[in-house]
Amino acid sequence: MTSFAITAGICEDDDELRGVLRSALEREGMTVRATASGTEAVRAYGDDPPDVLVLDVGLPDADGRDVCQALRARGVRTPVLFLTARDALPDRLSGFHAGGDDYLTKPFALAELLVRVHALLARAHPPATSAGASEGVVVDPAAHAILQGDERVELTPTEFRLLAALASHPGQVVRRAALIAAAWPDGAIVHANTLDAYVARIRRKLRRAGVAQTIETARGVGYRLQ
Numbered sequence: 001m002t003s004f005a006i007t008a009g010i011c012e013d014d015d016e017l018r019g020v021l022r023s024a025l026e027r028e029g030m031t032v033r034a035t036a037s038g039t040e041a042v043r044a045y046g047d048d049p050p051d052v053l054v055l056d057v058g059l060p061d062a063d064g065r066d067v068c069q070a071l072r073a074r075g076v077r078t079p080v081l082f083l084t085a086r087d088a089l090p091d092r093l094s095g096f097h098a099g100g101d102d103y104l105t106k107p108f109a110l111a112e113l114l115v116r117v118h119a120l121l122a123r124a125h126p127p128a129t130s131a132g133a134s135e136g137v138v139v140d141p142a143a144h145a146i147l148q149g150d151e152r153v154e155l156t157p158t159e160f161r162l163l164a165a166l167a168s169h170p171g172q173v174v175r176r177a178a179l180i181a182a183a184w185p186d187g188a189i190v191h192a193n194t195l196d197a198y199v200a201r202i203r204r205k206l207r208r209a210g211v212a213q214t215i216e217t218a219r220g221v222g223y224r225l226q
Contacts, residue, residue: 008051057091171224174224
């Protein structure tokens with residue numbers, strides 16, 4: 001769950017998928033505003049931006065990238081997660097050039113979408129820390145990297161998904177099954193020591209980046225970013 005009031009925007013023309021996304025984000029404690037076209041999105045979010053926006057590229061009346069550019073031109077700085085069926089590198093790059101912050105290819109696992117949404121929110125709203133302490137970990141979903149001041153340490157895709165899942169629930173134990181579901185494809189066989197090995201690698205990268213937070217073990221249950 002999020003620790004502060006969050007409004008999520010959705011722009012998706014497929015009624016069924018839009019409903020699935022709405023339900024998933026509401027279960028995460030977010031207030032959801034949904035639109036089905038680019039025109040609606042610019043009108044709804046241009047003057048009253050949400051905290052995060054899930055934006056389909058293939059809209060019936062506009063390219064989602066043009067919608068993102070129109071919002072950016074109006075001063076909207078909301079993190080944008082593009083959804084698209086096109087996964088070629090030029091398509092992904094065009095999304096970033098249009099002002100998007102992350103890119104998820106259809107079909108996708110809902111758990112991964114939620115991890116990416118939380119990572120965007122964590123980057124836009126880094127957790128406050130006590131005086132003298134290093135800033136909370138910031139995960140850059142576009143670059144798959146840990147950012148700490150001027151320091152940047154790159155993550156593998158699996159490491160990114162694991163750390164984003166932990167960073168989206170700071171101070172809370174995330175169960176092992178939830179971490180595996182967030183980081184690996186549906187149906188993947190992941191042994192207990194595989195998860196532990198990945199967590200150990202992330203711990204080393206957090207130290208390398210100079211992040212004060214660490215990943216604590218809740219023995220037999222899961223892990224906590226503290």
